[in-house]
Amino acid sequence: MGASADGTISRQPNACLITCLMVGFVTIPVVSVLIVGVIKDAKINPQGPQFRLESATVPQLNINGSELTATWDMTIVAVNPNHKLSMSFDSLQATVF
Template identity: 50%
Template sequence: MDAHAQDNNNPRRINWRGTIAKWLKIIAKWWGAIAILSVGAILIIVLAVLILFKQVVIKPLDPEFRLQSATVSLLNTSAAEFTATWHVKFIAVNPNHKLNISYNSMRAAMFYKANNSDGNGVLLATKPVPPPSALSPKAETTRSFRVETASAYVGEDLAKEISEGRARGSVSFVLRLLGTFKYSSYWTDPRKFEASCDRVEFGFSPGNSTGALTLGQSRACGTDLRSGKFCLFD
């Protein structure tokens, strides 16, 4: 047997070329994984910096709403039913210095909160209303809408309380404006808001079924950004 044959049959002979190729493949595989992780880490850092920049430097402010004027016509508060029409005028304000605000939708709701009661009160009427137009920074716009309810069942006690309040010359209702908006030129999804005007007092003259806002009731409405789904939209 010649020397070449002995070398081929030697179990201790190492295939250096195959071993080197194998290790090169392993190194390339791990290097690719490290590169992907590095790119992912860089993207996360950049995203965190952008979020921090938007919240700290830009400082987006919530939209603001002010009740300007309103009237209510109480056509019927007899028995346990309630019929009324509200005419409302409000001002939408964009308090931001750099961001535009655009509205996608809006709904108005009127409640009656019984004396010394907690919560929203009894829902009397709700309907979609035209949202404000897009507002540039520090701009405002005025919008009007009408909400009505016909022969709504409210119960004898509540109907009596409203009727007695009108006879005394004053009835208070709760106005809610609910909708969605977004900051234009600002990377964010649409957000939900609820503007609440609690205890809006309407004054009635003797024998008059139409009441208007009493003195000092033209005021700002508190705005709350909501993450959940509004039940009034169901």
């Protein structure tokens, strides 16, 4: 702050203060969101679903020359170890070459 010619003190904004406030307004929410995310992740402890093939049968198998066609019946079990998270599948598609 400097004195003007008439002896009054001029009040110019301090550039460092404004910059620090702007950085704080951006940094504090970002850090807060990260902390909340880490706490939720630690509390929920998410784990991936477990899949297993319970049964598989081939009730229909056809061989015509070099072409092989089959009908497969499979039971796949999916277990969700997360009690606080859910999972759902609209469809499941598999292709065998």
